[in-house]
Amino acid sequence: xxxxxxxxxxxxxxxxxxxxxxxxxxxxxxxxxxxxxxxxxxxxxxxxxxxxxxxxxxxxxxxxxxxxxxxxxxxxxxxxxxxxxxxxxxxxxxxxxxxxxxxxxxxxxxxxxxxxxxxxxxxxxxxxxxxxxxxxxxxxxxxxx
Numbered sequence: 001x002x003x004x005x006x007x008x009x010x011x012x013x014x015x016x017x018x019x020x021x022x023x024x025x026x027x028x029x030x031x032x033x034x035x036x037x038x039x040x041x042x043x044x045x046x047x048x049x050x051x052x053x054x055x056x057x058x059x060x061x062x063x064x065x066x067x068x069x070x071x072x073x074x075x076x077x078x079x080x081x082x083x084x085x086x087x088x089x090x091x092x093x094x095x096x097x098x099x100x101x102x103x104x105x106x107x108x109x110x111x112x113x114x115x116x117x118x119x120x121x122x123x124x125x126x127x128x129x130x131x132x133x134x135x136x137x138x139x140x141x142x143x144x145x
Contacts, residue, residue: 003034003052003060013065021068029071033063040095041105051107055094062091106135 006026010018037060038047048054066088097103105113 001048001052002030004030004036005055006030008061009064009068012061015065015068017036024070024073024124024128025071026064029064029074030060032067033060036063037095039065041098043099043118044101044115045098045105046116049113051103051113053105053107053113054102056105059091059094062087 009030009109010021015021027105030109030145036055041056073076094103098105101115107113
């Protein structure tokens with residue numbers, strides 16, 4: 001499932017005439033954007049996402065438009081004042097915030113989307129947490145450093 005649609009990309013793009021872009025290019029640009037998003041947020045959130053938060057839809061749209069610009073910039077006329085390097089940097093900063101969980105993804109119900117097991121503690125270490133069962137702790141939990 002794509003995070004954005006071809007219609008949204010065409011509507012929100014700064015291209016003066018997005019109808020000149022073949023549909024296959026837009027679909028490929030969306031797939032590239034979604035793969036980039038998944039590669040980054042997959043470290044923190046369980047994929048596929050159970051729903052698409054509007055933040056992710058917006059990032060997917062921005063990245064798809066950037067991908068179109070990058071691939072087709074000689075053939076597409078862009079509205080003046082659009083700085084694609086800033087758009088890309090801003091999108092990547094938000095994705096990094098999601099990856100590090102400084103920015104969290106919430107569904108329509110207001111609860112956070114499922115996070116991966118990699119960031120949840122599976123257990124608290126004990127003397128029996130190793131195969132041999134004889135690993136001594138390096139320090140006590142109430143030790144002050």
